[in-house]
Amino acid sequence: MLVKVFGSAIYGVSAKTITIEVNVDTGVGYFLVGLPDSAIKESNFRIGTALQNLGYKIPGKKITINMAPADLQKEGSSYDLTIAMGILAASQQIKSEGISDYLIMGELALDGMLRPIKGVLPIAVQARDEGFKGFILPKQNAKEAAIVSDLDVIGVENISEVIDFFNQTKIIESLKVDIESEFYSQLNLFPFDFADVKGQENVKRALEIAAAGGHNIILIGPPGSGKTMLAKRIPSILPPLSIEEALETTKIHSVAGKLGEVSSLMTVRPYCSPHHTISDVALVGGGSYPQPGEISLAHNGVLFLDELPEFKRSVLEVMRQPLEDREVTISRAKFTVTYPSSFMLVASMNPSPSGYFPDDPNNTSSQMEMQRYMNKISGPLIDRIDLHIEVSPVPFDDLSAERNGEKSIEVRKRVVEARKVQTERYKELKNIHYNAQMAAKQLDEFCRLDNEGKKLIKSAMERLNLSARAYDRILRVARTIADLERNEVLQSYHIAEAIQYRSLDREGWGI
Structure with a gap:
């Protein structure tokens, strides 16, 4: 007897239905x-x-199982339940009516219990789009799949429940989740707040500008000056995720198996901080069976690279294309997958190998060591970072002050208002939502300079020997500074502030 059951395979962040013929x-x-x-x-x-432990068996006959389409590689243990149900139905040990109306996935333990699987959200979306009545899967993954409307999500703990469901001896209610209520109730849950940061007002200003325009930023300062502390608080001032962004971000984390059993929809922007020993593949994604890397897991959020010069140069260079295109394409002999990677890059570094230049009390770093240290970061990569901020040690008076700094929620309000201005400005443009995404054509249209502004930026380019890309970055940052003031016209002081955020372009830094 021939029976068809259905599973699914993940390619990139999308799913493809697999027909399993038994x-x-x-x-x-x-x-x-x-x-x-x-x-x-x-x-x-x-x-x-x-099956044997549950009183069933694989029949002692010729069993042929075809996973179609037959020319696509299938991987993982999530087809255990699909194949098992196909064998039981084809050998008439269970009723097969209606089995093809459901997409069935799950890994089997030897006692018949089901273990969770990866990529549930894109699979559920594909099942809904292809008209399946429901999705039968491990109970641990059910909440994640229930995000998708118009699909019966049947969460089960063991294969016996699935057998009883198709034999119509047990009714299993589909799981329903109030996504909007859950989403909006957790939008402002952050473990860190800018109110905890003492002093560093100039750095907070730069981070506010970076958040408002989605700009990449690098923090340069000695150990203990607060670079990591500040970076951890950036997600708390970024605009809240929209439902569409949350779904897109959740898809990526679902494919990577990074969602917990209790979570269904990501409600806060991701913050990824890989160690400097990370490999190229782990950062950008890939492998024999491609998986999203850290830059894709940081999509719609923050990628923090602490001690930037300590990363292998080859690792940093592979980020150059994703930083420009906001997606990464991984090619194999038989297929190509594309992962989104629109992230805000936040990096930090010491100003010298000793960490204390130019205030090194022991003068332990020679000029050659300084040059070698700074040259670990290529000029093209630095060009792609919009703001370079020097972070000074916090004076004792600021550290011991009882007054807390401004709360993240207050900064976030200004950032959100600036983003609204940008959303309105770019509403007719595809794939451009904030200033950091502007192309050259949009710069000509939205960043027009008066004569004073042109003279100022010309002088800066000649003195600092800036590249064309650095020129574009200055204009983007100046546009964001003006948006924070709700000023549609770029003024010379906007340009002046943007230029001062190019510390690594100045003489003496060795790049």
């Missing part, structure tokens, strides 16, 4: 075809033991 016929043998990987080939041992 045919039980006279003869002997177990044949699994359709480019399965080792985890799928081993599924017959898990399935056989689980």
